[in-house]
Amino acid sequence: MTFTPERARAQFGALSQHYQDKPVIFFDGPGGSQVSLGVLEKMTGYLGSYNANLGGHYFSSQMTEQVTHNARASVCALLNAPSPDNIAFGMNMTSLTFHLSRIISRDWQPGDEIIVTALDHYANVSSWQQAAEDKQAVVHHIPLRPEDCTLDTERLCAQINDKTRLVAVTHASNVTGSVVDIRAITAAAQRVGAQVYVDAVHYAPHNLIDVQALGCDFLVCSAYKFFGPHIGMAYIAPQWLQRLRPYKVEPATDIGPGRFETGTQSFEGLAGVTAAIDYLAQWGTPGAPLRQRLQESFAAYHQHEEDLCRYFLQRLRQLEGARLYGYPEPDSTRRTPTFALTFKNFSPEQIAMLLGRHNICAGSGHFYAQGLIRQLNLQKHGGVLRIGMMHYNTRQEIDRLFEVLEDALAEADSPAAVAGR
Numbered sequence: 429m430t431f432t433p434e435r436a437r438a439q440f441g442a443l444s445q446h447y448q449d450k451p452v453i454f455f456d457g458p459g460g461s462q463v464s465l466g467v468l469e470k471m472t473g474y475l476g477s478y479n480a481n482l483g484g485h486y487f488s489s490q491m492t493e494q495v496t497h498n499a500r501a502s503v504c505a506l507l508n509a510p511s512p513d514n515i516a517f518g519m520n521m522t523s524l525t526f527h528l529s530r531i532i533s534r535d536w537q538p539g540d541e542i543i544v545t546a547l548d549h550y551a552n553v554s555s556w557q558q559a560a561e562d563k564q565a566v567v568h569h570i571p572l573r574p575e576d577c578t579l580d581t582e583r584l585c586a587q588i589n590d591k592t593r594l595v596a597v598t599h600a601s602n603v604t605g606s607v608v609d610i611r612a613i614t615a616a617a618q619r620v621g622a623q624v625y626v627d628a629v630h631y632a633p634h635n636l637i638d639v640q641a642l643g644c645d646f647l648v649c650s651a652y653k654f655f656g657p658h659i660g661m662a663y664i665a666p667q668w669l670q671r672l673r674p675y676k677v678e679p680a681t682d683i684g685p686g687r688f689e690t691g692t693q694s695f696e697g698l699a700g701v702t703a704a705i706d707y708l709a710q711w712g713t714p715g716a717p718l719r720q721r722l723q724e725s726f727a728a729y730h731q732h733e734e735d736l737c738r739y740f741l742q743r744l745r746q747l748e749g750a751r752l753y754g755y756p757e758p759d760s761t762r763r764t765p766t767f768a769l770t771f772k773n774f775s776p777e778q779i780a781m782l783l784g785r786h787n788i789c790a791g792s793g794h795f796y797a798q799g800l801i802r803q804l805n806l807q808k809h810g811g812v813l814r815i816g817m818m819h820y821n822t823r824q825e826i827d828r829l830f831e832v833l834e835d836a837l838a839e840a841d842s843p844a845a846v847a848g849r
């Protein structure tokens with residue numbers, strides 16, 4: 429079946445609901461996407477019939493093994509990992525990153541260097557800063573190019589030297605949508621034997637990842653950003669799978685990805701992860717391998733998201749009093765359809781509250797990307813308003829957004845006027 433946003437939308441109960449008699453519009457995908465009906469079904473199906481733990485000689489435990497196996501295989505295809513064994517699960521990206529940062533930094537020495545960036549969500553900054561502090565390693569912060577909020581990759585690569593142990597970098601910003609050229613960074617890191625840890629949480633719902641082409645050592649993402657449940661997942665490159673020494677309970681397995689998984693996993697969540705990846709792949713050639721179906725489906729998402737992006741930017745250019753922080757063109761190799769905005773006379777929170785009253789869901793603030801907000805000097809202003817689109821969003825929803833924004837910006841020129849509305 430060919431992708432259309434309408435066909436995708438029909439699979440999300442949340443998108444057609446009315447709240448207090450008004451339709452709803454979700455522009456908060458970067459904070460958490462809506463969950464498809466197929467995902468819900470698989471999760472309740474697992475919990476309703478098979479809830480068990482691993483290792484038993486009975487049907488529900490065997491089903492739980494199968495659910496875990498299937499989830500690893502599906503994520504392996506999603507990331508193009510060499511093997512399902514390279515995929516470890518955890519509660520969310522942040523927990524996995526704190527856990528892995530302890531393990532990865534075990535043999536760092538005083539004076540070793542690590543690199544973090546101003547574009548990153550602080551899950552991929554604080555964890556490394558704290559690991560560095562424990563080991564007296566030096567942390568280098570790489571800034572953005574303020575003109576378009578892209579990462580200064582040349583500066584990052586120039587910072588890599590013989591002492592560099594690790595580069596922690598996002599694949600795409602959850603605030604401005606800026607995409608990072610990871611391949612350039614891994615090429616520079618490989619020359620000195622430094623590791624690269626990629627945060628692909630924001631990138632994953634918009635672009636198909638290929639960890640082998642990226643050449644990264646680690647990559648993390650979260651299923652609740654790609655239409656699934658609250659589960660985090662990590663790719664661990666083959667050379668690190670057995671070489672790292674994880675903190676773990678003694679009786680737990682010391683072979684394969686289970687070494688990195690603490691305690692009992694959310695098996696219903698794993699069932700949901702597989703269903704979310706099946707959802708993503710559904711527009712590909714029936715019967716083709718999962719990776720191919722994902723490639724074909726993502727080609728359709730790109731086309732639609734670029735169209736949304738183009739339309740949004742065109743409407744934005746006609747809106748008086750709004751400022752965009754980010755790459756100004758609809759080029760999916762440079763940006764996702766996620767937009768950071770500020771407004772003349774209004775704080776981002778005031779606009780978010782106004783939109784909220786119209787059931788238009790969009791957040792405001794720093795979104796944990798503190799380095800970015802600081803560099804743009806927007807802390808006192810309350811950060812930015814974030815409009816984030818997914819492939820289930822439509823031009824009609826963008827029209828509705830601009831209707832509300834145009835009314836607000838044209839009618840009122842003081843915050844007091846908005847507060848009274």
Ligand SMILES: Cc1ncc(COP(=O)(O)O)c(C=O)c1O
Pocket residue numbers: 458459520521522523549551552598600601602627628629630649650660
């Ligand atoms: C880019 C990015 N990285 C990391 C995170 C943290 O992910 P999690 O909520 O799975 O810990 C988020 C969450 O919003 C994010 O957007």
